[in-house]
Amino acid sequence: MKSDLDLAREAASGQEAAFETLVRRYQGNVRGLTRRLTAHAAEADDVAQTAFLTAWRKIGSYRGGSFKSWLCTIAYREFLQARRRQKPEVTFDESAHIIGFDASAARLPEQLDLDRALRTLPENQRICVVLCVASGMSHSEASEATGFPLGTVKSHVNRGVAALRKQLASDHVA
Amino acid sequence: MMQSDEKYDDLTALFEAQDEALQNEAFVEQVMKPIYKRSRWRTPLLFGAGGLGLGAALSQMGGLLDLLTARALAVELQFEPVDMTLTQSILAEPLWAAAIAMVVLSCAAIIATERA
Numbered sequence: 001m002k003s004d005l006d007l008a009r010e011a012a013s014g015q016e017a018a019f020e021t022l023v024r025r026y027q028g029n030v031r032g033l034t035r036r037l038t039a040h041a042a043e044a045d046d047v048a049q050t051a052f053l054t055a056w057r058k059i060g061s062y063r064g065g066s067f068k069s070w071l072c073t074i075a076y077r078e079f080l081q082a083r084r085r086q087k088p089e090v091t092f093d094e095s096a097h098i099i100g101f102d103a104s105a106a107r108l109p110e111q112l113d114l115d116r117a118l119r120t121l122p123e124n125q126r127i128c129v130v131l132c133v134a135s136g137m138s139h140s141e142a143s144e145a146t147g148f149p150l151g152t153v154k155s156h157v158n159r160g161v162a163a164l165r166k167q168l169a170s171d172h173v174a
Numbered sequence: 175m176m177q178s179d180e181k182y183d184d185l186t187a188l189f190e191a192q193d194e195a196l197q198n199e200a201f202v203e204q205v206m207k208p209i210y211k212r213s214r215w216r217t218p219l220l221f222g223a224g225g226l227g228l229g230a231a232l233s234q235m236g237g238l239l240d241l242l243t244a245r246a247l248a249v250e251l252q253f254e255p256v257d258m259t260l261t262q263s264i265l266a267e268p269l270w271a272a273a274i275a276m277v278v279l280s281c282a283a284i285i286a287t288e289r290a
Contacts, residue, residue, distance in 0.1 A: 016206065016209055016213055019209065020202065023205050023206065024202050027196070027197065027198070027201050027202060027205075028193035028194055028197045031193075031196045032189065048201075049201075049204060052205045053205070053208065053209070114185075114188050133185050133186055133189065134185075134186070161182050164185060165185075
C-alpha cells in the first residue's frame with residue numbers, strides 16, 4: 001500500500017487516481033469531523049466535499065507529516081468559512097443531497113450517546129475535543145488550526161473529555 | 175501523534191467506529207466528478223491554445239525570413255537607422271499581435287489551472 005506522501009506527490013503531479021485513493025482513505029474521517037462540527041449531515045457533506053476540492057488544489061503544498069491532520073485542518077477552515085457565509089435564518093433545503101451510510105453500524109447506542117454528549121459541550125470545547133480526540137490531531141496542530149493558544153486547547157480537551165465521560169457514564173446508568 | 179496529558183483512547187475508538195461507518199463510495203464519486211471533469215478539458219485547452227499560438231507563429235516564419243534576408247542585404251549596402259518601434263512593428267502585422275496574444279493566453283491558462 002502506498003504511503004500518503006507518495007500518493008500526495010503523485011496527485012500533485014496531476015494524477016487524479018492517486019488523489020481518489022486519498023479521498024477514499026480519509027473520507028470517513030473528514031465526513032465524521034464535519035458532521036461533529038455542523039451537526040447537519042447534508043451541510044457536513046458539502047463542507048467535506050469543499051474541503052477535498054481545496055485539498056486537491058493545494059496538494060502541492062503538503063510537505064509530509066500527518067496527512068489526516070493536514071486534511072482535517074483544511075476541513076475545519078472550510079467549516080468556518082461555510083459558517084460565515086450562512087444566513088442568520090435556517091431554511092430547509094429539500095433539494096439537498098444526503099449521502100447515506102450504514103445506519104446499522106453507525107447508530108449503536110453508545111454512539112448515539114456520544115453524539116448527544118458532544119452536543120452538550122460549549123462550542124470551543126467541542127471543537128478542541130473533535131479535532132484532538134476524534135480526529136487525532138495533536139494539541140499543537142489543533143492550536144495552529146483554531147488559533148487558540150496551546151494551553152487553552154489542552155484545557156478545553158481535558159475539560160471536554162471529562163464532561164463527555166461524565167455524560168456517557170450518566171447515560172449508561174440511566 | 176497525540177500529546178495528551180490524559181489518555182482518551184476509549185473515546186477515540188468510539189469516534190473511529192463512527193468514521194468507519196461513514197465510508198461511502200458515492201461520496202468519493204461526488205468529490206472526484208468535478209476533478210475528472212476539469213482535467214478532461216484542461217489538456218485539450220492547453221494543447222489547443224498552444225497549438226494555435228504555434229501555428230500563428232509558424233505562419234509568420236516565411237515573412238520573417240524574407241524580412242531578414244532583405245535586411246541582411248540592406249546591412250551590406252548601408253547602415254540604416256531603425257525607423258519603427260517594436261510596438262509599431264507589431265501593430266503593422268496583426269498576425270504577430272495575435273500570436274503574442276495566444277502565447278500570453280496559453281501562459282495565463284497554465285497559471286490559472288495549475289495547483290499551488
